[in-house]
Amino acid sequence: MKGKKKSYKWVPYLFLIPYLIAFFAFRFGPSIAGFFVSLTRWNIVGQAKFVGFGNFVELFKDPNFIKSLVNTLYFMLLTVPSLVIGGLLIAMLVDQPLKGRTVARTFVFMPYVIMSTVVGVIWLWIFDAHFGILNYYLGFLGIKPIAWLSSINWAMPAVAIATVWWTIGFNMILFLAGLQDIPNELKEAARIDGASSWQVFWNVTLPLLTPTTIVVIMLTLINTFQVFAQVYVMTGGGPSMATLTVVQYMYVQSFQYYRLGYGSAIAYVIFMFLVIFILIEKKFLKRFGDES
C-alpha cells in the first residue's frame, strides 16, 4: 500500500514569511495607516480629528502646493530628457572598443555613489554667484556672473544640472547592459546589407533597446518626481519658492509644521502620480516590449 503523497506547495510561502512580516510592518501597514491619517487633522500628540477629504480639497486650493507641483514638473522637464538621451549617448560611447573605456565608465558612474547631501554641498560651491568656480570660468568667456542659486530663473536649472551630473551614471549602466544584450550578428548583417552607422542605430539598436529605454524613462520619471535632498541642501526650496518641490512641501507640512494629516494627503497625491507613471510604463512595455 502506497501512502498518500505529502504536498509541499506551502513551503515556498514559509520562506517568504520573514520578508512579508517586514513588508507589512514597515511598508504596507504604514501606507494604509497614512491614508487614514490623510483623512484627519492631526499634530501627532493631540487627538486626530476626522475631516474626510478636506485635506485633499484644501490641497488643490493651496497655491504653495500647486507651485510645488508645477516646479516638480519643470524639474522633470529639465532633467528627464538629458538623463535619458545623455545616458544613452554616454553608454554608446563607452560601449565602443576604445582604450580606457572601463576607466571612463567608472568616472561617469562615480558621482552616483556620492551621498545626495554631499552632491548638494559640492554644487553649492561651484554655483556660488560671487566666488564660485563656474562663474570664474564663465568670466573668461565674457559672461557676467550668474546668480545661479539666488535667481528665480536660474535656481531650478542649476539644481537640474547638479542632478544630471549626479545620476546620469545610473542610466548609463542600464543602457550599457541593454546594448550588450543586442546580438552583434544583427548589426553586422545590417552593415553587410549596406546600412550606414546611423541606419544601424536607428533601425537595429534603438528598436532592440526599447524595453530598456522604457524602464530607464520610467525610473527617471519616478526618481525625479521625488527629488528632495539636493534641493534641500542647495536652495532649501528658494528663492521665493522657485525650487520648492512636492516632496519637500510634504516634508515641511509634516515635520516642520506638524500637520501630519495634510502631509499624508500630499504623500497620497505623490503616490497617485507614481501609480500613473507605472501604469503607463506597463502599457508601453507590453506594446513595444512584445514588438521588439
Next chain:
Amino acid sequence: MKFRTVLLVAVAVLIFGALSMAQPLQLAFWGGWTGPDGNVMRQLVAEYNSTHPNVHVTLTTMQWTPLFTKFLVSSRGGQSPNILAMHGPDVPEFASYGLLTPISNVLQAAGFSAKDFAPAAWNGTFYKGKQYAFPLDLHMNSIYYNKKLFEKAGITPPTGWISGKEFLNMAIKLTLDKNGKHPGEAGFDPNNIVQYGIALYSLNWHGFLEWYELLRQEGYNFLNPSMNKIGYPLQAGEKAWKWLQDLFFKYHVAPVGANSPLQDFLIGKTAMLEDGPWEIPAMKAQKGLEWGTFPVPQVFAHKAVWGSGHVLTIPVHQDKAHMKAAEDFVIWLVKHSDKWALSGNIPAYNSARKYASSLIGRNGFLKEAEYVAMLPRIPKESQVFSSASVSPIVVAGQNILVRNQNIMSVMKWMNQQINMILAQ
C-alpha cells in the same frame, strides 16, 4: 530541604536586589547640538556621570527638526526623554501640547531667581505665566570682523555699540572693486567687486531676523499684545527693511544672494559677517584668520539684537524618581554652564557668563547680552517663524533683500499670510 530552599530564594533575592541597587538610574537627555557644541555638552555630561555614580545621563543629539518630531512621536507613545533641550521660543508650542512639566518650584527650591539670569533668557522660559524651562544660554547676532582687512583699510575696530551711520561708513571703506575703488567713488564698478564690507544672510530666515532686530530697535513689537495679529506700523517695518535693502542695492557693501556668507568671511572675501556665536568654532578652525566681534549697529533709537537661547525642559511621562534626578542634573548643568561657553553659546546664568569674557571673540556677544530680543513666544511658533522655504518670513526676506522688490507690497503680503496662520 524546606529550609535550604528558603535560604536559596533569600540569597537570590538579596543578590538580585544588590545588583539592582548598583545599577545607576538612567536618564535620557536629548538636544539638537550636532556640531562642536555637541562635544562640549558631551564632556559636561561625562563630568556629571563621573561625579554622580547613582545616575547615568545619556546624551542623544540630532538636528532640531527631526529631534522635535522624534520627541512628539515618543511622547505619543509615553516614552519621552527625561530632559529635552529646545529654544526659548519653542516652549509655548510644546507646553500648549501638555508635554512639558512646570518647574517654577524647582527653580525656587534651587535658589534661582530672575536676577541670576540674563533677562531675555529668563523670560524665554515662560508660557501663560508658568515657567517650563531652565535657561541655559543665549545666542544672538553679532558682527564678526577680519582684523587684517580692518588694519589694511586703516580702521580701528569698534569695541562697543556703534551707530548705523558709522557702521555704513566702515562697510563702504571695506568694499573694494577690482580697481581698488569704494562705493560712491567715481568709476566704482559694482559688477566687479573683489571684497565686500559685510556678509549678510538673505536667502534663509536670518534675513528676517536681521530685520526683526531693527524693528525692535525702533521700539516696536512684531505681534500685537494679544499675540494674535501683526502689531507693528507698516512705516516702521518699511524703514527697517529699507536700511537693509540699501546695504545690498544702493551702497553695494553686501553681496546679493550670497549662498555661504560664513565661507565668504572665512576666506577673506568679506570683511565683516553678521552671525551668531555658533560660528565661533569655525572661526577658530580657520587657519590664518584673525577675528573679533562687536555688537550689531544701533541703527534706530534703542539697542536691540535678535537672539535666542537654549533652555532645558523636563517632559511629562516619567516617574517621580526620574523627574527628581532630571531636575538635579539640570540644576547642576546650569550651575556649571561656564564651561558651556566653550561651545560658543553665551551662558544665561550671570556668574557663569563671567568665564565667557575670558574667551576669545566673545566681546560683541557679551555686550549685547542685556539687549537680546527674542521672537514672540506663541504656540504656532513652528509655522509663523518657520525657517522653511514656504515660510512667509523667509519669502519676504528673499523678495526684498535678494530680488529688490517693493518693500511695502512684500510686507503687506507677509503680514496677511502671518495673520492667516495666526487666525487658523
